[in-house]
Amino acid sequence: MALVLLAAPLLTGFVRKIKARLQRRRGPSVIQPYRDLYRLLRKEVVLAENASWLFRVTPYLIFAVTWVAASLVPTFASGLMFSWTADLIAIIALLGSARFFLALAGLDVGTSFGGIGSSREVMIASIAEPAMLLIVFTLALVAGSTQLSYVAEFMASPEAGLRVSVGLALIALVMVGIAENGRIPVDNPATHLELTMVHEAMVLEYSGRHLAMIELAASMKLLLYLSLLACLFAPWGLATPSMGPAAFAVGLTSYLGKLAAGGTLLALFEIIVAKMRVFRVPEFLGAALMLGLLGTLLLFLSRSL
């Protein structure tokens, strides 16, 4: 659990640095997010006069839920303690709760920006979540389980092979991950223009330690998605609990390498692609939903062969 907490800001800083380098800038240092969090934590919170108790509780709730969900994803080893408490469906639902409360917090202060963020966020979620669930169905049908440790171990074993449905699930998961983390082309994490905001609009009224919690939760969510992609589709080097500490060290190094590779690809993709108009996003996610459905359908049909 401590690993995801500490590595998340590092990942965010790494992605920003690569983006800056690709744009021929020097960019902020890789550990800048840690400094930002420290600064925010020490600042005073400025709370709107009509903000309620829900507004104050939400940052901690979102942080806790995202932290628990991120800790349940295998990082350097599968089958960690308590990994059986929640499977993939439960992890997605936990992220859904985080989003539910964030959307409520956006509506709490009663400004129009909060409303924009919340209404767009629930529209995106209403298509991203079914797409994610269909991806989970595809993977569960291939691996025979929804428990992440079992799926990761299955994909690492030689009986997985190259499968069409798995390829479709990979592409769909990348699309959904981009939408859920609020990355270009769905949302711009660095913007403050009303026309382009989704996530930033919901957290507009937060400051100080509350904002630090929410930023940390967002970084952990990105880490979660990259870890999910790594353990499901590139599970090489993943240790099992029966192996010794040497295997764990190998697992840790390969995990950090996979994170670096994923971060670089993400930065590259964000540089190349432009942000879509808001109402093109449902079509984008609809394509991810179709890919998930197609993957599931192919698996259902090929069971009879």
Add this chain to the structure above:
Amino acid sequence: MQLVTVGLSCVGVLLGAAVLAVGIARRAGASTIVYGASLVASAIVLAAALAHFVGLSSPTTLTLPLGLPWLGAHFRLDALAALFLAVVNLGGVSASLYALGYGAHEPFPGRVLPFFPAFLAGMNLVVLADDAFTFLLCWEFMSLASWALVMAHHRIEENVRAAYIYLVMASFGTLTLLLAFGLLAGPDGAYGFAAIRESAQTPFVNTLALMLVLIGAGSKAGLVPLHVWLPLAHPAAPSHVSALMSGVMTKVAVYAFVRVAFDLLDGSGWWQSIVVLFIGGGTSVLGVLYALMQHDLKRLLAYHTVENIGIIFIGLGLALAFQANGMRAAAALALTAALFHVLNHSLFKSLLFFGAGAVLTSTGQRDMELLGGLIRRMPYTSFTFLVGCVAISALPPLNGFASEWLTFQAILQSPELPQWGLKFMVPAVGGLLALSAALAAACFVKAFGITFLGRPRSSAAETAGEVDRFSLTAMFGLASLCLLAGILPGFVIDALAPVTVSMVGERMPAQADIAWLSIVPIAEARSSYNGLLVFVFVAFSASFAALVVHRFASRALRRAPAWDCGFPDSSTRTQYTAGSFAQPIRRVFGTLVFRAREQVELPPPGDPRPARLHVELRDLVWEAFYLPIAGVVSATATRLNHFQFLTIRRYLGLVFLTLVTLLLVIAIWL
């Protein structure tokens, strides 16, 4: 004393209270007496139902010498009946408790008090009935009692219309059930359920009876396209009655379907499950889309009931499909998921309707566009309403997630099904279920956010106050039950085991002895979920984070006007309204499903007239089904009206013609 006798005597108490209420309705304290009596009676029946689960496991029957002379009235309490009795009476207990506080505000007690215990009595009797005649009689009694309650505030025009449509749909439903039971009873007229269970039916009769019961029970439960009465009638009744109608009466309809499909019929062909799955999937998505477009709080909740009934029927359809293919373990899983959802929905839907009733009492408003900021004026109500919203959006660790998780696990079992039709239907239905779950979360962000959060949009919302202790107790009780059912789902699954054994002959693996109270639906390797641990982890992490931050970082806090990007606006009209919140979803889904069209009239610059936004939504189900039927009926009635105004010679001619025709028939046939 046999449990079924206990149940029937409490029903007798309820009927007695109803009769008493006719006399004393105008007196002060009448509502306390009547609701208190229903509370006690429902609590006793609830205890009896739970006793059946815990202790006795064999069904008990009773025959009363009422009704048809050669038949009598049969009543029976078995596992399925005990489950639904528990659901009905849990609703009855909480509604009576709520009404002890809410009922004091009723302007027409004489129109509500007699019918409330009668309604409860009717529902209990339907669940206990063991032959077709008693069943149908009690079904009609239940419908009439609830109709009277819908007509309680009869001065409001739309309530009268709602009650009329409800009466027509209820009669239609009873007609189809009558036909179904007639088919099942056969030409000998064996109406008792025991006799129907023994007899074998031809596949044709089997299919026809199942479809008729699907239509009849479905119209009471609210399946699309028979749902149109539900969003009109449920909001029209007083709030505790709406909670009973949405949370409990729809479940009685589900009971009727389960009783016929799994118990009385021999086992259906697989293609019937496709029909059930298709209707269930379509209902769930359409129900939640309708709910998203509403800005009346109670109508939103009523449409949302339609969605949850769709989810329950998806589970039932899966159970039918598995049973038809002999996969009994998977059928038990699907049936358990559906029945768990029945329990969960009655809990959180009642809770939400109670909250809506509290808002209505405090502010006099049901329209979300005129509410807002109630979280500060009504803190306890808003907390329980929030728990209800989180539960209904299927978020862990509450109970809505537990039953949805079980339904998904049942769907993941289905690649083993051999038929092609099912191979297509089940993944499509899985996608629809996921879509409806995500849209439900959006709907309840809107419902809670616009009503309780933000700034008050009218003076009614600014001057609201908290409601009385009885209502709050009822709401808190239901909220804690939601939490308990979510953290300890294993106990509920084990409790449902006798029901699935009697219906499909198999049960889910015993959950009580699994470590840490997880639930494992099939096998440890496949999937497991532990609600309690998730709850503990989240609570621990949140408190840990709060503690660390408050200890080591700043604790300072300052209140200031909202930042709003530097353009704060004191008018509360600049907030998002219910319609504007739903606009992105309306644009994505509504253009197809509702032919949603927006028109904006912008006056030219310099003109001080306001701009106007006009949104047009069309209910395609109403236009496609009901308007044509209504048109045909009305045209036929106009034609037939001519028979009222014939001359005497014409009437004599009619009699003569009929006589001659009958003689001709006799001549030809003999």
Add this chain to the structure above:
Amino acid sequence: MNGLVFEIAHMLAASLVLISFIQLYQDRLYALLNTFALHAFMLACSVAWQAFIQDAPHLYITAAIALVFKAIVIPVALHRIIQRLGIHREIETVGGIGLTMLAGIALVALSMVVMLQVTAEADPLARQDLAFALAVILLGLLLMVSRRNAVSQVVGFMSLENGLVLAATGARGMPLVVEFSVAFSILIAFVVIGIFLFRIRERFDSVDVHVLDQHRGERL
């Protein structure tokens, strides 16, 4: 090793179906042409791989023809035509992109059901490859039917041809003569269509730039 070789062929066929879906998703004309070029490139790879597996050197020529003509010459020529005629660059769909994609899924499912029931005796991968080829054909037809723009009809026709070539190479033994005649028929069809585009412009739904201005703005 044997299994892996066939799995790669299977993946190449599936990627063709995926690119057909991407074609359905596009709403800009240049993007559609680029996607079509990718479609033809993947076809060339798939045919070349089949030539490698089946040890049939004449299929390499088929792959080369697909690569040169369909992936390079035709997209570049269509690009020039669009610029010269001033055809507007956005494609209007009949029914919206979401509905079109749903119809695409239904067509893929249909082609799988048909193919799997018709070919009961072949090995699983070959059956699925044939099903994918039928799916590409149907998706090409869907592209032609659901767009109001003449150029997208041409692209749909071309991807339909790609599906036919995929099906033919999947079943073994396609003589070179057939391939030559197919290639020539493609070329003739293209020339004819190129001439007709001049005529189509006046007669068709909305190839004209001025008609576009009426549709500017949102649908709602």
